[in-house]
Amino acid sequence: MTTVALKDVTKVFKDGTLAVDKVNLDVTDGEFMVLLGPSGCGKSTVLRMVAGLEDPTSGAVLLNGELANDLPPRERGVAMVFQDFALYPHMSVNENIAFPLRLAGLEPDRRGERVADVASALGIGDVLARKPSQLSGGQRQRVAMGRAIVRRPGLFLMDEPLSNLDSGLRAELRAEISGLTRELGVTTVYVTHDQAEALTMADRVAIMRKGVLQDVGTPTQVYGRPATLYVAAFLGSPRMNLLEASVYVHLDRYVTLTLGEQALYLPWNDIRTRAVAHYHGERIVVGMRAEALTPVSPDSPGDVLQGRIRYLEHHGHESLAFLDIGATAVVVDEMGSGPVETPESGQRGLRRFGQVMQRFAGRSGGENEDEDGPRGGTRTSVLHDPGRHHRRPAELAVRLAPYPAVSSGHPMAVQVRMDALHFFDERGDRIDVGWR
Numbered sequence: 001m002t003t004v005a006l007k008d009v010t011k012v013f014k015d016g017t018l019a020v021d022k023v024n025l026d027v028t029d030g031e032f033m034v035l036l037g038p039s040g041c042g043k044s045t046v047l048r049m050v051a052g053l054e055d056p057t058s059g060a061v062l063l064n065g066e067l068a069n070d071l072p073p074r075e076r077g078v079a080m081v082f083q084d085f086a087l088y089p090h091m092s093v094n095e096n097i098a099f100p101l102r103l104a105g106l107e108p109d110r111r112g113e114r115v116a117d118v119a120s121a122l123g124i125g126d127v128l129a130r131k132p133s134q135l136s137g138g139q140r141q142r143v144a145m146g147r148a149i150v151r152r153p154g155l156f157l158m159d160e161p162l163s164n165l166d167s168g169l170r171a172e173l174r175a176e177i178s179g180l181t182r183e184l185g186v187t188t189v190y191v192t193h194d195q196a197e198a199l200t201m202a203d204r205v206a207i208m209r210k211g212v213l214q215d216v217g218t219p220t221q222v223y224g225r226p227a228t229l230y231v232a233a234f235l236g237s238p239r240m241n242l243l244e245a246s247v248y249v250h251l252d253r254y255v256t257l258t259l260g261e262q263a264l265y266l267p268w269n270d271i272r273t274r275a276v277a278h279y280h281g282e283r284i285v286v287g288m289r290a291e292a293l294t295p296v297s298p299d300s301p302g303d304v305l306q307g308r309i310r311y312l313e314h315h316g317h318e319s320l321a322f323l324d325i326g327a328t329a330v331v332v333d334e335m336g337s338g339p340v341e342t343p344e345s346g347q348r349g350l351r352r353f354g355q356v357m358q359r360f361a362g363r364s365g366g367e368n369e370d371e372d373g374p375r376g377g378t379r380t381s382v383l384h385d386p387g388r389h390h391r392r393p394a395e396l397a398v399r400l401a402p403y404p405a406v407s408s409g410h411p412m413a414v415q416v417r418m419d420a421l422h423f424f425d426e427r428g429d430r431i432d433v434g435w436r
Protein backbone atom coordinates (compact mmCIF):
# COMPACT_ATOMS: atom_id res chain seq x y z
CA MET A 1 0.00 0.00 0.00
CA THR A 2 2.69 2.49 0.98
CA THR A 3 6.45 2.58 1.19
CA VAL A 4 8.47 5.29 2.90
CA ALA A 5 12.03 6.27 2.08
CA LEU A 6 14.09 8.92 3.83
CA LYS A 7 17.19 10.04 1.93
CA ASP A 8 19.73 12.05 3.93
CA VAL A 9 16.91 13.76 5.78
CA THR A 10 18.09 16.55 8.05
CA LYS A 11 16.08 18.90 10.23
CA VAL A 12 17.54 22.01 11.76
CA PHE A 13 15.01 24.08 13.68
CA LYS A 14 14.98 27.87 13.50
CA ASP A 15 16.82 28.18 16.80
CA GLY A 16 19.66 26.10 15.34
CA THR A 17 18.75 22.79 17.00
CA LEU A 18 19.92 19.92 14.82
CA ALA A 19 17.11 17.48 15.56
CA VAL A 20 17.62 14.99 12.73
CA ASP A 21 20.97 14.43 11.08
CA LYS A 22 21.16 12.83 7.60
CA VAL A 23 18.80 9.96 8.31
CA ASN A 24 18.44 7.26 5.66
CA LEU A 25 15.66 4.77 6.21
CA ASP A 26 13.48 2.57 4.04
CA VAL A 27 10.16 1.23 5.26
CA THR A 28 8.77 -1.48 3.05
CA ASP A 29 5.13 -2.08 2.18
CA GLY A 30 3.19 -3.45 5.13
CA GLU A 31 6.17 -3.29 7.43
CA PHE A 32 5.94 -2.41 11.14
CA MET A 33 8.95 -0.15 11.71
CA VAL A 34 9.70 1.07 15.21
CA LEU A 35 11.74 4.23 15.78
CA LEU A 36 13.45 3.81 19.13
CA GLY A 37 15.59 6.16 21.16
CA PRO A 38 15.74 8.30 24.29
CA SER A 39 13.87 11.52 24.79
CA GLY A 40 14.99 14.29 22.46
CA CYS A 41 16.76 12.05 19.93
CA GLY A 42 14.53 13.20 17.07
CA LYS A 43 11.95 10.42 16.76
CA SER A 44 8.89 12.67 16.64
CA THR A 45 10.60 15.03 14.24
CA VAL A 46 11.22 12.19 11.81
CA LEU A 47 7.61 11.11 12.10
CA ARG A 48 6.32 14.63 11.62
CA MET A 49 8.41 15.02 8.47
CA VAL A 50 6.91 11.81 7.09
CA ALA A 51 3.44 13.13 7.92
CA GLY A 52 4.19 16.48 6.30
CA LEU A 53 3.76 18.44 9.52
CA GLU A 54 7.39 19.50 9.42
CA ASP A 55 9.58 20.30 6.39
CA PRO A 56 13.01 18.71 6.11
CA THR A 57 15.82 21.26 6.02
CA SER A 58 17.52 19.05 3.45
CA GLY A 59 17.10 15.58 2.04
CA ALA A 60 14.13 13.81 0.55
CA VAL A 61 11.03 12.12 1.89
CA LEU A 62 9.66 9.63 -0.63
CA LEU A 63 6.24 8.01 -0.40
CA ASN A 64 5.69 5.11 -2.78
CA GLY A 65 8.92 6.09 -4.47
CA GLU A 66 7.77 9.64 -5.26
CA LEU A 67 9.24 12.79 -3.79
CA ALA A 68 6.76 13.98 -1.15
CA ASN A 69 8.62 16.95 0.35
CA ASP A 70 6.07 19.41 -1.02
CA LEU A 71 3.00 17.21 -0.67
CA PRO A 72 0.50 18.62 1.86
CA PRO A 73 -0.31 16.31 4.82
CA ARG A 74 -3.84 15.67 3.56
CA GLU A 75 -2.56 14.22 0.30
CA ARG A 76 -0.14 11.78 1.88
CA GLY A 77 -2.68 9.12 2.83
CA VAL A 78 -1.32 8.95 6.37
CA ALA A 79 -3.10 8.65 9.70
CA MET A 80 -1.35 9.67 12.87
CA VAL A 81 -1.96 8.70 16.49
CA PHE A 82 -0.25 10.70 19.22
CA GLN A 83 0.42 10.16 22.88
CA ASP A 84 -1.96 12.97 23.76
CA PHE A 85 -4.81 11.76 21.64
CA ALA A 86 -7.67 14.22 21.55
CA LEU A 87 -11.17 12.90 21.14
CA TYR A 88 -14.13 15.19 20.59
CA PRO A 89 -15.64 15.28 24.09
CA HIS A 90 -19.16 16.14 22.99
CA MET A 91 -19.33 13.27 20.48
CA SER A 92 -20.06 9.63 21.25
CA VAL A 93 -17.48 6.95 20.52
CA ASN A 94 -19.41 6.08 17.41
CA GLU A 95 -19.38 9.68 16.17
CA ASN A 96 -15.71 10.09 17.05
CA ILE A 97 -14.68 7.10 14.99
CA ALA A 98 -17.04 7.98 12.15
CA PHE A 99 -15.88 11.58 11.99
CA PRO A 100 -13.18 11.17 9.31
CA LEU A 101 -15.64 9.20 7.19
CA ARG A 102 -18.21 11.97 7.51
CA LEU A 103 -15.58 14.48 6.40
CA ALA A 104 -14.82 12.23 3.45
CA GLY A 105 -18.52 12.28 2.55
CA LEU A 106 -19.24 8.61 3.07
CA GLU A 107 -22.94 7.81 3.36
CA PRO A 108 -24.30 6.96 6.83
CA ASP A 109 -24.93 3.25 6.19
CA ARG A 110 -21.41 2.61 4.97
CA ARG A 111 -20.07 4.66 7.87
CA GLY A 112 -21.99 2.51 10.34
CA GLU A 113 -20.57 -0.68 8.87
CA ARG A 114 -17.00 0.56 8.87
CA VAL A 115 -17.26 1.85 12.44
CA ALA A 116 -18.74 -1.42 13.65
CA ASP A 117 -15.93 -3.40 12.01
CA VAL A 118 -13.19 -1.26 13.47
CA ALA A 119 -14.83 -1.10 16.91
CA SER A 120 -15.17 -4.86 17.11
CA ALA A 121 -11.56 -5.35 15.99
CA LEU A 122 -10.49 -3.02 18.79
CA GLY A 123 -12.81 -4.54 21.40
CA ILE A 124 -14.83 -1.38 21.96
CA GLY A 125 -18.02 -2.47 20.19
CA ASP A 126 -19.99 -2.28 23.42
CA VAL A 127 -19.14 1.32 24.30
CA LEU A 128 -20.05 2.99 20.99
CA ALA A 129 -22.80 5.08 22.58
CA ARG A 130 -20.66 6.48 25.38
CA LYS A 131 -18.91 9.83 25.53
CA PRO A 132 -15.10 9.89 25.92
CA SER A 133 -15.42 11.03 29.54
CA GLN A 134 -17.17 7.73 30.30
CA LEU A 135 -14.25 5.63 29.08
CA SER A 136 -11.08 4.28 30.65
CA GLY A 137 -7.72 5.48 29.36
CA GLY A 138 -7.22 2.28 27.41
CA GLN A 139 -10.64 2.53 25.83
CA ARG A 140 -10.01 6.13 24.87
CA GLN A 141 -6.76 5.16 23.22
CA ARG A 142 -8.56 2.43 21.30
CA VAL A 143 -11.10 4.96 20.08
CA ALA A 144 -8.27 7.21 18.91
CA MET A 145 -6.77 4.26 17.08
CA GLY A 146 -10.14 3.41 15.62
CA ARG A 147 -10.56 6.92 14.32
CA ALA A 148 -7.18 6.68 12.63
CA ILE A 149 -7.71 3.22 11.17
CA VAL A 150 -11.23 3.75 9.93
CA ARG A 151 -10.06 5.80 6.98
CA ARG A 152 -7.95 2.83 5.87
CA PRO A 153 -4.80 4.86 5.54
CA GLY A 154 -1.89 3.54 3.50
CA LEU A 155 0.48 4.60 6.23
CA PHE A 156 0.03 4.61 9.96
CA LEU A 157 2.20 6.91 12.08
CA MET A 158 2.07 6.42 15.83
CA ASP A 159 3.95 8.57 18.30
CA GLU A 160 4.19 6.88 21.70
CA PRO A 161 0.49 6.03 21.63
CA LEU A 162 0.69 3.88 24.74
CA SER A 163 2.90 5.90 27.05
CA ASN A 164 0.02 7.33 29.08
CA LEU A 165 -1.27 3.90 29.98
CA ASP A 166 -0.33 1.59 32.84
CA SER A 167 2.05 -1.25 32.07
CA GLY A 168 -0.54 -4.05 32.01
CA LEU A 169 -2.75 -2.26 29.56
CA ARG A 170 0.26 -1.23 27.52
CA ALA A 171 1.34 -4.84 27.06
CA GLU A 172 -2.18 -5.80 26.03
CA LEU A 173 -2.57 -2.97 23.53
CA ARG A 174 0.92 -3.58 22.16
CA ALA A 175 -0.13 -7.01 20.98
CA GLU A 176 -3.41 -5.67 19.65
CA ILE A 177 -1.85 -2.84 17.70
CA SER A 178 0.78 -4.97 16.04
CA GLY A 179 -1.80 -7.67 15.35
CA LEU A 180 -4.25 -5.22 13.86
CA THR A 181 -1.82 -3.35 11.62
CA ARG A 182 -0.48 -6.64 10.30
CA GLU A 183 -3.97 -7.93 9.67
CA LEU A 184 -4.77 -4.76 7.74
CA GLY A 185 -1.40 -4.84 6.02
CA VAL A 186 -0.89 -1.14 6.77
CA THR A 187 2.67 0.15 6.68
CA THR A 188 3.35 1.50 10.16
CA VAL A 189 6.00 3.71 11.69
CA TYR A 190 5.77 3.52 15.46
CA VAL A 191 7.74 5.74 17.82
CA THR A 192 8.72 4.68 21.32
CA HIS A 193 11.50 5.15 23.86
CA ASP A 194 10.71 1.75 25.38
CA GLN A 195 13.11 -0.92 24.14
CA ALA A 196 10.92 -3.78 25.32
CA GLU A 197 8.01 -2.35 23.35
CA ALA A 198 10.20 -1.97 20.28
CA LEU A 199 11.58 -5.50 20.43
CA THR A 200 8.17 -7.09 20.92
CA MET A 201 6.26 -5.13 18.27
CA ALA A 202 8.63 -4.41 15.43
CA ASP A 203 9.36 -6.11 12.15
CA ARG A 204 12.43 -3.88 12.19
CA VAL A 205 13.75 -1.40 14.73
CA ALA A 206 15.57 1.84 13.87
CA ILE A 207 17.57 3.13 16.83
CA MET A 208 18.35 6.84 17.02
CA ARG A 209 20.68 8.89 19.15
CA LYS A 210 20.97 12.66 19.01
CA GLY A 211 19.37 12.84 15.58
CA VAL A 212 21.60 10.15 14.11
CA LEU A 213 20.42 6.71 13.09
CA GLN A 214 22.60 4.18 14.89
CA ASP A 215 21.32 0.85 13.68
CA VAL A 216 18.41 -0.67 11.75
CA GLY A 217 17.42 -4.31 11.75
CA THR A 218 15.04 -6.98 12.94
CA PRO A 219 14.79 -7.27 16.72
CA THR A 220 17.01 -10.35 16.53
CA GLN A 221 19.64 -8.51 14.51
CA VAL A 222 19.85 -5.36 16.61
CA TYR A 223 19.74 -7.32 19.86
CA GLY A 224 22.09 -10.06 18.72
CA ARG A 225 24.59 -7.93 16.80
CA PRO A 226 24.23 -4.32 17.88
CA ALA A 227 26.14 -2.02 15.52
CA THR A 228 27.35 0.29 18.27
CA LEU A 229 28.06 0.31 21.97
CA TYR A 230 25.12 2.63 22.38
CA VAL A 231 22.68 0.19 20.78
CA ALA A 232 24.16 -2.62 22.84
CA ALA A 233 23.59 -0.65 26.02
CA PHE A 234 20.10 0.50 25.05
CA LEU A 235 18.56 -2.88 24.26
CA GLY A 236 17.74 -5.63 26.69
CA SER A 237 16.91 -6.08 30.33
CA PRO A 238 19.04 -6.38 32.33
CA ARG A 239 21.32 -4.16 30.29
CA MET A 240 24.34 -5.67 28.62
CA ASN A 241 27.42 -5.84 30.82
CA LEU A 242 30.07 -3.63 29.20
CA LEU A 243 33.57 -4.16 30.49
CA GLU A 244 36.83 -2.49 29.68
CA ALA A 245 39.42 -5.02 28.49
CA SER A 246 43.07 -4.82 27.47
CA VAL A 247 43.98 -6.82 24.41
CA TYR A 248 47.18 -8.83 24.23
CA VAL A 249 47.98 -11.03 21.25
CA HIS A 250 49.85 -14.30 21.56
CA LEU A 251 50.44 -14.85 17.89
CA ASP A 252 48.95 -18.05 16.44
CA ARG A 253 47.78 -19.12 19.90
CA TYR A 254 45.20 -16.88 21.47
CA VAL A 255 44.26 -13.33 22.40
CA THR A 256 44.08 -12.37 26.04
CA LEU A 257 41.34 -10.02 27.19
CA THR A 258 42.36 -8.68 30.57
CA LEU A 259 39.49 -7.58 32.78
CA GLY A 260 41.00 -6.10 35.93
CA GLU A 261 42.83 -8.97 37.66
CA GLN A 262 41.17 -11.65 35.55
CA ALA A 263 41.42 -12.68 31.93
CA LEU A 264 39.48 -14.39 29.18
CA TYR A 265 41.13 -16.06 26.20
CA LEU A 266 39.90 -15.91 22.62
CA PRO A 267 41.14 -18.97 20.76
CA TRP A 268 43.02 -18.22 17.55
CA ASN A 269 40.58 -20.31 15.50
CA ASP A 270 37.64 -18.10 16.52
CA ILE A 271 36.97 -15.97 13.43
CA ARG A 272 36.49 -12.87 15.56
CA THR A 273 39.91 -13.18 17.14
CA ARG A 274 41.73 -11.63 14.14
CA ALA A 275 39.53 -8.55 14.27
CA VAL A 276 40.14 -8.15 17.98
CA ALA A 277 43.87 -8.83 17.51
CA HIS A 278 44.20 -5.53 15.63
CA TYR A 279 43.76 -3.85 19.00
CA HIS A 280 46.88 -5.43 20.49
CA GLY A 281 48.08 -3.26 23.37
CA GLU A 282 44.87 -1.23 23.39
CA ARG A 283 41.71 -1.18 25.41
CA ILE A 284 38.40 -2.26 23.96
CA VAL A 285 34.93 -2.83 25.38
CA VAL A 286 33.69 -6.38 25.84
CA GLY A 287 29.93 -6.79 26.05
CA MET A 288 28.30 -9.77 27.74
CA ARG A 289 24.59 -10.15 28.22
CA ALA A 290 23.32 -11.90 31.31
CA GLU A 291 22.34 -14.88 29.17
CA ALA A 292 26.01 -15.39 28.25
CA LEU A 293 26.86 -15.99 31.92
CA THR A 294 26.12 -19.16 33.86
CA PRO A 295 26.91 -19.60 37.55
CA VAL A 296 29.31 -22.50 38.09
CA SER A 297 31.35 -23.86 40.98
CA PRO A 298 34.44 -21.73 41.67
CA ASP A 299 36.93 -24.42 40.64
CA SER A 300 35.32 -25.03 37.22
CA PRO A 301 37.74 -25.08 34.31
CA GLY A 302 37.33 -22.97 31.19
CA ASP A 303 36.20 -19.43 30.62
CA VAL A 304 35.25 -18.52 34.16
CA LEU A 305 35.16 -15.19 35.98
CA GLN A 306 35.31 -15.09 39.77
CA GLY A 307 33.38 -12.51 41.71
CA ARG A 308 31.51 -11.60 44.81
CA ILE A 309 27.83 -10.71 44.98
CA ARG A 310 27.36 -7.04 45.69
CA TYR A 311 23.61 -7.12 45.70
CA LEU A 312 20.61 -9.05 44.44
CA GLU A 313 17.41 -7.99 42.74
CA HIS A 314 14.36 -10.19 42.89
CA HIS A 315 11.96 -10.02 39.97
CA GLY A 316 9.60 -12.83 40.89
CA HIS A 317 10.28 -15.02 37.87
CA GLU A 318 14.05 -14.67 38.32
CA SER A 319 16.63 -13.00 40.49
CA LEU A 320 19.61 -11.00 39.29
CA ALA A 321 22.94 -11.04 41.05
CA PHE A 322 25.34 -8.16 40.53
CA LEU A 323 28.92 -9.32 40.90
CA ASP A 324 32.01 -7.40 41.72
CA ILE A 325 34.67 -9.04 39.54
CA GLY A 326 37.32 -6.37 40.04
CA ALA A 327 36.84 -5.10 36.50
CA THR A 328 35.92 -1.71 35.09
CA ALA A 329 32.58 -1.06 33.47
CA VAL A 330 32.18 1.35 30.59
CA VAL A 331 29.19 3.56 31.05
CA VAL A 332 27.40 4.65 27.95
CA ASP A 333 26.05 8.10 27.97
CA GLU A 334 22.45 8.17 26.93
CA MET A 335 22.24 11.70 25.61
CA GLY A 336 25.80 12.00 24.47
CA SER A 337 26.62 15.66 25.01
CA GLY A 338 28.11 15.82 28.48
CA PRO A 339 31.76 15.72 29.43
CA VAL A 340 33.39 12.84 31.28
CA GLU A 341 32.29 12.73 34.91
CA THR A 342 35.02 13.35 37.44
CA PRO A 343 34.73 13.24 41.21
CA GLU A 344 34.99 17.05 41.30
CA SER A 345 31.96 17.35 39.08
CA GLY A 346 29.94 15.26 41.50
CA GLN A 347 27.68 18.15 42.41
CA ARG A 348 26.71 18.78 38.84
CA GLY A 349 26.50 15.07 38.26
CA LEU A 350 24.00 14.76 41.04
CA ARG A 351 21.88 17.54 39.70
CA ARG A 352 21.86 15.98 36.27
CA PHE A 353 21.18 12.62 37.81
CA GLY A 354 18.05 14.15 39.32
CA GLN A 355 16.94 15.53 35.99
CA VAL A 356 17.67 12.28 34.27
CA MET A 357 15.77 10.33 36.88
CA GLN A 358 12.80 12.60 36.34
CA ARG A 359 13.00 12.16 32.64
CA PHE A 360 13.10 8.40 32.95
CA ALA A 361 10.71 8.07 35.87
CA GLY A 362 8.20 5.38 35.02
CA ARG A 363 9.79 4.83 31.66
CA SER A 364 11.61 1.57 32.18
CA GLY A 365 8.68 -0.25 30.63
CA GLY A 366 7.46 -3.82 30.51
CA GLU A 367 9.07 -6.48 32.61
CA ASN A 368 11.61 -4.25 34.27
CA GLU A 369 9.13 -2.05 36.07
CA ASP A 370 9.81 -3.61 39.44
CA GLU A 371 13.55 -3.29 39.13
CA ASP A 372 13.96 -0.33 41.40
CA GLY A 373 15.23 -2.21 44.39
CA PRO A 374 17.48 -0.56 46.94
CA ARG A 375 20.18 -0.24 44.29
CA GLY A 376 17.93 0.43 41.36
CA GLY A 377 18.62 4.14 41.38
CA THR A 378 22.34 3.64 41.27
CA ARG A 379 22.09 1.33 38.35
CA THR A 380 19.86 3.71 36.43
CA SER A 381 22.46 6.41 36.91
CA VAL A 382 25.04 4.18 35.30
CA LEU A 383 23.09 3.97 32.12
CA HIS A 384 21.47 7.32 31.90
CA ASP A 385 24.15 9.56 33.27
CA PRO A 386 25.17 12.03 30.59
CA GLY A 387 28.95 11.56 31.10
CA ARG A 388 30.41 10.23 27.87
CA HIS A 389 31.67 6.64 28.07
CA HIS A 390 32.92 7.07 31.58
CA ARG A 391 34.09 4.25 33.78
CA ARG A 392 33.18 2.75 37.12
CA PRO A 393 33.66 -0.53 38.97
CA ALA A 394 31.79 -3.21 37.08
CA GLU A 395 28.74 -4.88 38.55
CA LEU A 396 28.23 -7.91 36.38
CA ALA A 397 24.55 -8.80 36.01
CA VAL A 398 23.92 -12.54 36.24
CA ARG A 399 20.57 -14.33 36.00
CA LEU A 400 19.67 -16.75 38.78
CA ALA A 401 16.68 -18.85 39.68
CA PRO A 402 14.11 -16.92 41.74
CA TYR A 403 15.10 -16.26 45.34
CA PRO A 404 18.41 -18.16 45.31
CA ALA A 405 20.04 -19.34 48.52
CA VAL A 406 22.83 -16.78 48.26
CA SER A 407 23.16 -13.26 49.55
CA SER A 408 25.34 -10.19 49.27
CA GLY A 409 28.99 -10.91 49.96
CA HIS A 410 28.84 -14.51 48.70
CA PRO A 411 31.51 -15.51 46.22
CA MET A 412 30.21 -16.58 42.81
CA ALA A 413 31.87 -17.85 39.67
CA VAL A 414 30.35 -17.56 36.21
CA GLN A 415 31.10 -19.41 33.03
CA VAL A 416 31.31 -17.07 30.05
CA ARG A 417 29.94 -18.14 26.68
CA MET A 418 32.77 -16.84 24.55
CA ASP A 419 30.78 -17.05 21.31
CA ALA A 420 28.20 -14.67 22.80
CA LEU A 421 30.64 -11.83 23.50
CA HIS A 422 30.41 -8.48 21.73
CA PHE A 423 33.41 -6.25 21.05
CA PHE A 424 33.49 -2.49 20.58
CA ASP A 425 36.30 -0.05 19.95
CA GLU A 426 36.82 3.10 21.98
CA ARG A 427 34.60 5.07 19.60
CA GLY A 428 31.80 2.66 20.37
CA ASP A 429 31.74 0.94 16.97
CA ARG A 430 31.37 -2.79 16.77
CA ILE A 431 34.59 -4.73 16.17
CA ASP A 432 33.50 -7.59 14.05
CA VAL A 433 33.91 -9.63 10.95
CA GLY A 434 31.19 -11.00 8.77
CA TRP A 435 29.17 -7.84 9.23
CA ARG A 436 25.50 -8.65 8.77
Ligand SMILES: Nc1ncnc2c1ncn2[C@@H]1O[C@H](COP(=O)(O)OP(=O)(O)OP(=O)(O)O)[C@@H](O)[C@H]1O
Pocket residue numbers: 013014015017018019037038039040041042043044045046193
Ligand atom coordinates in the same frame (compact mmCIF):
# COMPACT_ATOMS: atom_id res chain seq x y z
N1 LIG B 1 9.90 23.33 17.17
C1 LIG B 1 11.10 23.10 17.65
N2 LIG B 1 12.03 24.07 17.75
C2 LIG B 1 13.27 23.85 18.22
N3 LIG B 1 13.69 22.64 18.65
C3 LIG B 1 12.81 21.62 18.60
C4 LIG B 1 11.48 21.78 18.10
N4 LIG B 1 10.85 20.58 18.18
C5 LIG B 1 11.74 19.73 18.69
N5 LIG B 1 12.92 20.35 18.95
C6 LIG B 1 14.16 19.73 19.46
O1 LIG B 1 14.58 18.75 18.56
C7 LIG B 1 15.08 17.62 19.23
C8 LIG B 1 14.31 16.38 18.83
O2 LIG B 1 12.98 16.51 19.28
P1 LIG B 1 11.90 15.37 19.11
O3 LIG B 1 10.60 15.89 19.59
O4 LIG B 1 11.95 14.87 17.70
O5 LIG B 1 12.47 14.24 20.08
P2 LIG B 1 11.82 12.85 20.51
O6 LIG B 1 12.84 11.82 20.19
O7 LIG B 1 10.49 12.69 19.91
O8 LIG B 1 11.74 12.98 22.09
P3 LIG B 1 10.57 12.49 23.11
O9 LIG B 1 10.83 11.03 23.34
O10 LIG B 1 10.87 13.29 24.34
O11 LIG B 1 9.25 12.78 22.50
C9 LIG B 1 15.01 17.96 20.71
O12 LIG B 1 16.25 18.45 21.09
C10 LIG B 1 13.95 19.02 20.77
O13 LIG B 1 14.16 19.88 21.87
Ligand SMILES: [Mg+2]
Pocket residue numbers: 043044045159
Ligand atom coordinates in the same frame (compact mmCIF):
# COMPACT_ATOMS: atom_id res chain seq x y z
MG1 LIG C 1 8.56 12.63 20.71
